[in-house]
Amino acid sequence: AAFAGGADDDVLVINGEIEMTTKADAPAHLDGALDQVISGWHFRADETQQLETDDFENQGMIFVDQAIDQWNTAAGSEGKSCADCHGAPEDNMAMVTATYPKYDSDAGELQTVQMQMNECRTERMGADPWKYDSGAAVNMEALIASVGRGTPVQVAIDGDAAPYYEQGKEMYYTRYGQLELSCANCHEENFGNYIRADHLSQGQINGFPTYRLKNAKLNGVQSRFKGCIRDTRAETFSPGSDEFVALELYVKSRGNGLSVEGPSVRN
Amino acid sequence: AGVAHAESHSGAVAPEDVQYGETGAVATSLSGMPGDAANGQVVFSTKSMGNCVSCHAVAQLTDVPFQGEVGPELTWSGESRSEEELRGIVANAKMSFDGTVMPAFYKTNGYIRPGNGYTGKAAEGDLPPILTAQQVEDVVAFLLTLKEQ
Numbered sequence: 049a050a051f052a053g054g055a056d057d058d059v060l061v062i063n064g065e066i067e068m069t070t071k072a073d074a075p076a077h078l079d080g081a082l083d084q085v086i087s088g089w090h091f092r093a094d095e096t097q098q099l100e101t102d103d104f105e106n107q108g109m110i111f112v113d114q115a116i117d118q119w120n121t122a123a124g125s126e127g128k129s130c131a132d133c134h135g136a137p138e139d140n141m142a143m144v145t146a147t148y149p150k151y152d153s154d155a156g157e158l159q160t161v162q163m164q165m166n167e168c169r170t171e172r173m174g175a176d177p178w179k180y181d182s183g184a185a186v187n188m189e190a191l192i193a194s195v196g197r198g199t200p201v202q203v204a205i206d207g208d209a210a211p212y213y214e215q216g217k218e219m220y221y222t223r224y225g226q227l228e229l230s231c232a233n234c235h236e237e238n239f240g241n242y243i244r245a246d247h248l249s250q251g252q253i254n255g256f257p258t259y260r261l262k263n264a265k266l267n268g269v270q271s272r273f274k275g276c277i278r279d280t281r282a283e284t285f286s287p288g289s290d291e292f293v294a295l296e297l298y299v300k301s302r303g304n305g306l307s308v309e310g311p312s313v314r315n
Numbered sequence: 316a317g318v319a320h321a322e323s324h325s326g327a328v329a330p331e332d333v334q335y336g337e338t339g340a341v342a343t344s345l346s347g348m349p350g351d352a353a354n355g356q357v358v359f360s361t362k363s364m365g366n367c368v369s370c371h372a373v374a375q376l377t378d379v380p381f382q383g384e385v386g387p388e389l390t391w392s393g394e395s396r397s398e399e400e401l402r403g404i405v406a407n408a409k410m411s412f413d414g415t416v417m418p419a420f421y422k423t424n425g426y427i428r429p430g431n432g433y434t435g436k437a438a439e440g441d442l443p444p445i446l447t448a449q450q451v452e453d454v455v456a457f458l459l460t461l462k463e464q
Contacts (some may be wrong), residue, residue: 122326224427238385242385242387274435
């Protein structure tokens with residue numbers, strides 16, 4: 049392409065202390081499709097990047113604060129809060145975002161963090177499940193991500209997770225919609241290029257939930273998938289669908305080795 | 316619906332009847348009419364129409380901000396490509412460039428989960444092509460004006 053910009057060489061350190069791995073050798077299972085995996089942070093403008101370096105500037109942290117209140121508040125017929133069972137998030141949730149989606153053998157399914165939280169709400173708290181990618185769910189997901197920042201993404205793709213991985217991979221390379229574009233067409237073949245005003249990244253999800261300047265709230269992974277597929281003039285899938293759960297595992301695995309970065313700031 | 320109407324009269328070639336040559340070129344006008352370059356420029360730059368500018372830069376379009384770079388720059392298309400080649404590329408670039416990222420603009424079927432425009436909902440019935448036969452001709456006419464000044 050004409051003036052390919054590519055990823056910049058900036059270094060991300062959060063709050064002057066958490067050193068982030070925003071570029072890493074591609075995991076072996078990508079089989080040469082990419083040499084290096086790169087966080088979406090590298091494709092944003094300097095001003096946007098800057099906002100993520102300090103929790104006082106990162107507006108996503110306002111929603112994390114709301115989730116902390118929720119964490120400590122009892123809900124449902126059992127009168128329990130998340131804190132009653134899990135204590136402080138920083139003590140017990142630091143590995144969650146790096147390892148989810150994860151196969152849960154009791155539930156007999158691959159679970160995203162949101163599905164696991166709803167399992168706790170419905171089966172242990174007697175509370176209603178949160179609607180997929182609703183504000184309360186995404187905010188809590190961001191709290192859990194925030195305490196894991198800096199940890200390398202390391203989702204398992206073998207064993208019981210394998211069929212989900214395969215399903216997600218198949219979707220990643222499917223050319224959906226009237227524009228016949230796959231995730232790979234944009235995020236593997238064209239990252240670094242501009243598609244109109246947008247600088248294409250690798251579409252990594254290590255930074256989710258993302259605070260977007262565009263809508264001034266936290267955004268869930270699967271809502272982002274929904275938007276990208278819709279933009280190919282396709283019938284999209286819904287957040288929480290089996291398809292998007294599988295795709296989330298696959299896309300997350302493409303970022304194995306990158307630091308958990310949520311809540312990140314994007315435009 | 317407007318599309319079906321526009322195609323129903325005159326000598327337009329239906330999307331499924333377009334004859335592509337061996338290298339993907341199309342010899343004659345899809346609408347049976349000459350193209351209008353001024354209208355082609357609008358189709359090229361408008362999101363709800365061709366939206367070509369999201370992937371291609373054109374130096375002559377000085378007032379169109381944020382031109383894309385997924386496809387090659389088209390500033391010299393009028394010199395480097397023939398009308399027949401350009402028609403084939405715009406109608407269905409997959410016939411010229413195997414597996415290309417560029418969408419097919421004059422095609423109606425073979426899609427996976429076709430949607431109703433950018434709504435994210437399923438398409439109802441057969442989709443009209445993204446561009447009408449005349450819009451393809453208009454874009455081709457516009458591309459033919461692109462030469463180093």
